[in-house]
Amino acid sequence: MSPNEFERFSVTSISPVLEIRGLDKSFYATHAADNVSFSVNSGEIVALLGENGAGKSTVIKMLAGVYTPDSGEVSIEGKQIHLDGKNPEIAFVHQTLGLIEWMTVAENIAQIIGYPKRLGLISPKAMNRQATEVLSIVAGGIDPEARVFTLSRTDRSLLAIARALIQKPKVLVLDEPTASLTAQDVARLFEVLQELKKVGVGIIYVSHRLDEVYEIADRSVIMRNGKVVADRQVADLPKSELVNLIVGKEVLETEFKAPSSEVKISLIEYGTENAGPLTLDIRKGEVIALCGLRGAGQDEIGRAIAGVVESTQGTISTPDGILKYKKVSQAVKLKIGFSTSNRETEAIAPGMSVKENLFLNPLLWGRGIFSGMRSKNERAETFPHLDKFGVRPRDPDLSLDTFSGGNQQKVILARWFGLSFNLMVLEEPTMGVDIGAKADIYGLFSDVTQNGTSLIIVSTDMEEVVRVANRAVVFLQGVPVRILEKSEITFANLISIASNLDSTATSGGKTK
Template identity: 30%
Template structure:
């Protein structure tokens, strides 16, 4: 039967154990991977040292998640070699990789929804075993140490997306891996949750673990990583020491172009109300909420986890109906008691769950981006016109595919998110509710989506944008509402709001008087130009 490879029997050094003396935790050489007609990876060479945090950045479809999937054992390379802790490393599946000392948090969560938080943290869904009381007590300790406010006895199926991601991070930490892979883990996190994950990541690095951290937030990778590696079109193009370069230089390396400067939106001229709700309350925790969305406006909504944003949105789209004193859409009294009611009233909703993307995995790119259903009796010219419109959307959003008839599930996570967003934005909705629409989307595509939103609102579409990224809210929204404990506690116009004033409202803290001001001069400063060779 042959000798068992040493990488399959290697056990990680325990958290209390000695720091690894090996210079490199992982080394990949000439790694190549093909997907159908697309070469996803082109001879990748990369090392991650003991105690090093490597930030991996690049456009959607650059190959980042493909590289992570090979290291995590979810796929196998077509060419190339890998070593882990000095030994040959060729996992046949994810369990092989875990046994060898690789812990991964990927874009698509795989936790069993019937597990409790405590069971998931203990890895019971991955073959671990433990007594219930011991598992529960250990989970309470881990949650307390990490500063994460979650009920260890809650089921995974009841958690929000950001909460599931936090549980995945804590599970990986408990596995005590030598190599930690984090793929867009903080895409929907608020600032407190980002700080929590960064603290855990730095702790792992101090213990000698190697970390590969994928993010589209350039400020995040600059503050966390020891080294930034830029991928483009399946290859590594450049590496930076983040403290030695500006954000614009990293972006320029990713996109091969500078991002255009965009002014923050000013005041909003329309007084016509697209949506008005008064006295909205729900069993889920909303209390007497008033909200007005004007025609052609982008209205931002933010807050900490469980602040009430999801409950508010759920009531507006009929998923979790609430009670209200009055609800109007386009000036007429209405009632929304189901999702179908919302659709018939012209309300579209892009959720922050993966369900919508999962349902579309088997569909073709062309089918998802078409405004009509394919009709064999419609004629050749109409069909060609429809497909040309699809190709135009693919190009406009920089979606990486060589075949518009290919499956959506074969695209990168970010490109799948772009398609879900573009599908809703191409409908005739009067009101569009977007819940963290740019999660997993690169900085270049965010600009493309901003342009699409601007075009929509110029035609009268109203947008309610839920986001935990303060910079995104300030860049896109005319007004921003802050929720806390089931109520709207602050409304700030764009010319009043800053990241400081928003965070003060989110957390309920007093802001120093010198920080309460209108836009800082720095908000208008031109972006630093990318360095030229």
């Protein structure tokens, strides 16, 4: 997008553009935001950082009018505003994106900007032209007539960001905007943010990816236990100190031991209609990463192994014989578990409590559907799982969909890690999870693998692959092109192969 196209966002040079003074919010005994104060200057990107449950989401929801503060005030360009969610000067892109999935892209945009009419009737052609103009800001190439549920997670994220810019906000709040984006799309987004900076837009950037913070942010505001514990220039803040400020303690690296030589599961020419074939022996206690750029095929193979999608070729077997299953429920009976990356649509039951979501499928836990287990027992049994994963708030009775995305992810993982499986397929297991919780989850990975469980990590996070994988299968356009041993797994190698820059990448993906 040319610089001239950003002129319509021009903000007056008042600094700071946003001031937050003494915002306070409690939920019963939980003090979610405790006298929170910070500012955002015109043309500045402020990273709002902290662990899941630190209070970041509460602050953002107060700014958006979702929660009413118990006390405190907010000003834009020196003028106090009412936090009712209707102020066009402050725009949001939430973790859940806020898109209407059954509507088209153009209709989602028209919900914000209005439906263009011709002769008193809605004009589809004008609506599509309008959408194309809006999408050109950051999401060019998306079909305005496509229904949102058909879009990739990347395109949904870009659509939500483009939609947030429609009303020319003076402050833009981005909550985990890159969680579903490829490296190329992250670079594209950062270009847009830099242009918005130049015309004076103030930006609050919430992320757990510290490399992005150092690349894009000017200043960091760090929260812990509902309070602001630091407000520092990013350039003056060493990464080790930043991590300690976020977590409140030193974070130790998890060591993953070499797996057993015993083969647990074998894939032979295994694949689906759109991905594969893959031949691979998975050893007892091994962490295998299926990785690549988003949509490269790794997710489809992972879902086939878990019984979510049907395999169309090859076999999967144990030393006892070939496994035959077509559903997740059948895979679970064979001790193959699955944790999805699509929290909102596939993992969480909206309106249900933490304990209800944890024990959502009683058959998983060896209980009959009509067992009539007393809720007080279920509540007591929830606490060890919450403590093991550090879920905050520590309340089994709260609705899970009111928790931060990272804490929701911890509960989803706890649902599976509380059981005993031979193999678990985990899609993007730490997406939206803070650095401290990541360390805890990696520690649990280490524990279960030492106890003999094998893990398949389906990931687009190459840094995670480097950190946890014993071997990595790299996918390109549906084909597993390379299988890397531990010594070969580097960030540079993974990116080079996944981006088709490596001349040694060949199809087939066959190895023992």
